[in-house]
Amino acid sequence: MAVPARSSEWVRPVARQEPASAIIEIDRVSQVFQTSARKDHVALSDISLTIEEGAFVSILGPSGCGKSTLLYIVGGFVSPTSGAAKMKGRAITGPGPDRGPVFQEFALFPWKTVLGNVMYGPRQQGIRTAEAEAQSRALIEMVGLKGYENFYPKELSGGMKQRVALARTLAYHPEVLLMDEPFGALDAHTRTRLQNDLLNIWERDRKTVLFVTHSVDEAVFLSDKVVMMSKSPGRIRQVIDIDLPRPRRRNELLLDPRYQKYVVDIERMFDESDEAGPDL
Amino acid sequence: MMSSAAMAKRAAPVLACIGLLAVWQVASLALKNDSFPTAIEAIRAVPSILGDKESLINILASLRRMAMGFGAAVLFSIPLGLLMGRNAAVAAFFNPLLMVIYPVPKAALMPIIMLWLGVGDLTKTLVIFLGVSLPVIYHSFQGAKAVQEKMLWSGAAMGLSPLQRLVRIVLPAALPEILTGCRTGLVLALITMITSEMIARQSGAGNILFNALDMGQYDTVFAMIIIVGAMGICLDAIFERVRAKLVRWSEPQFDIPLSFS
Structure with missing residues (x-):
């Protein structure tokens, strides 16, 4: 990474290894689901992918291409039928606080307040209540929810819930963020705002992010690298490096011909194949 | 200030009670039957029951058994239901068993339980336990699965x-x-409590009721029904809060606002 990470009070300084070292390696992973009619559905076929530390990588593809499954395998929530995923050279055998998920469904704990949700991870890691609370309050402020600390999830809008979910995951300092179509359930306006805010937060400490989406714009806007997938069976079509300057500003980027070219090229590549492209 | 809608909502259950008692009063006066005292006669008999030490001991014994049966059932059923909801093997083992037990009236098991455990507290508490367990298991199971x-x-x-x-x-x-599930269980606890005391008549609120019936003290019978009913309503209201x-x-x-809280 060319830009040095700026550390701040809510981010535990991560000992940075030499730049561009692999943090996640996916090695010939296949996932086969048995459907009811004794037919096998090949969700993922022979996926190999290396994700570098500090990179923002999007997995882009039509629904049903297995992109979320791939994310769940990295999270350790699902075991692959064959092949293996590794985190820092170690085989992934289950979930762990080094990989923090953010789901489209938010998956907040509804019986906890906003503060209670965000504090949950740090408390689980044995951090003292006062300290966990101070950290959590700072994070809640960072995601723009100051004043909502004592609200329950049911009192929040979708966008606010996803902000809480992001803060809850950041609170236990995962080394990799696993985002599973996090803005997929939100309206266009809220979605844009959250994309901007996510970029701002990310550009401060450059955690590794694996981001699943079916939106071409979103993938190009956010990512260093876009992994294009095709479906039936789920395979990697192409990996595209997005060479756009950071920090990225939405209003500048939308006018940038390089950004437009990436979007158009990727859309064309999806259109050229027989299958329906993303967003269709 | 309460809005008129909120006030109507609050007053509704009280009005329902008064209406029910009024219908009772009119029906009783119209029928003129010895075994059907008027509402006022029945209500008049309530203080004498609650003032009687013997009756009070009986009623408290009933409540104690109910609390024990209900508590034990909840402590047993919630973990079992949750495990069933999250573990397919546990569910596969217990589900057929529960399906068989579910429709069997628990009071029907009482003769056998009495044969084994006698007519004392243990038998009656066990029957209450059985009555409460199933709805709590079922709802815990559903909740955990969801x-x-x-x-x-x-x-x-x-x-x-x-x-x-x-x-x-x-x-x-x-x-x-x-x-x-617990709320359903609480009402079932009251029902099985009275039922068990009707079968094994030795002590309790159900015993007072049936002794009075044997002796033709119909005002006491109806007063006991009022007392047991009021107990149920109070317990449910407390639980709901x-x-x-x-x-x-x-x-x-x-x-559905089915309570007085």
Whole structure:
């Protein structure tokens, strides 16, 4: 990474290894689901992918291409039928606080307040209540929810819930963020705002992010690298490096011909194949 | 200031009570039957029952058995239901068993239980336990099954062990459903309590009621029905208050205001 990470009070300084070292390696992973009619559905076929530390990588593809499954395998929530995923050279055998998920469904704990949700991870890691609370309050402020600390999830809008979910995951300092179509359930306006805010937060400490989406714009806007997938069976079509300057500003980027070219090229590549492209 | 709608809502159950008593009073006066005292006669008999030490001891003994049976059933049924909801093997083992037991009236088992355990507290408490268990197991099971997978994954990523996830995620997430089962269980506890005392007549509120019936003291019979009914209404109202407090975080569901709280 060319830009040095700026550390701040809510981010535990991560000992940075030499730049561009692999943090996640996916090695010939296949996932086969048995459907009811004794037919096998090949969700993922022979996926190999290396994700570098500090990179923002999007997995882009039509629904049903297995992109979320791939994310769940990295999270350790699902075991692959064959092949293996590794985190820092170690085989992934289950979930762990080094990989923090953010789901489209938010998956907040509804019986906890906003503060209670965000504090949950740090408390689980044995951090003292006062300290966990101070950290959590700072994070809640960072995601723009100051004043909502004592609200329950049911009192929040979708966008606010996803902000809480992001803060809850950041609170236990995962080394990799696993985002599973996090803005997929939100309206266009809220979605844009959250994309901007996510970029701002990310550009401060450059955690590794694996981001699943079916939106071409979103993938190009956010990512260093876009992994294009095709479906039936789920395979990697192409990996595209997005060479756009950071920090990225939405209003500048939308006018940038390089950004437009990436979007158009990727859309064309999806259109050229027989299958329906993303967003269709 | 309460709005008139809120006031009407509050007054509705009280009005229903008064209406019921009025119909009773009129019907009794019209029928002029010895075995059907008027509402006023029955209500007049209530203080003498509650003032009588012997009766009070009986009623308290009933309540004690009910509390023990209900408490034991809840402590047993919630963990079992939650385990069934999260573990297919546990569910596969217990489900057929429960399906068989479910429609059997628990009071019908009493003769056998009496044969084995006598006619004392243990038998009656056990019958209450059996009556309460099934709805609580069922609702805990449903609640645990409905817990969002991603919520459990979020917990797993934070480092919660499977047991911690069961206690600290599945239990609170299923709590609204569990408490619905407990509320049904509470009413069933009252029903099985009276039933068990009707069968094994030795002590308790049900015993007072049936002794009075044997002796033709119909005002006492009806007074006992009022007392037991009032007990049920009070217990349910208290429970409903506690429940509403415990799950004030949950999404509002279809809520039929079936209580006095």
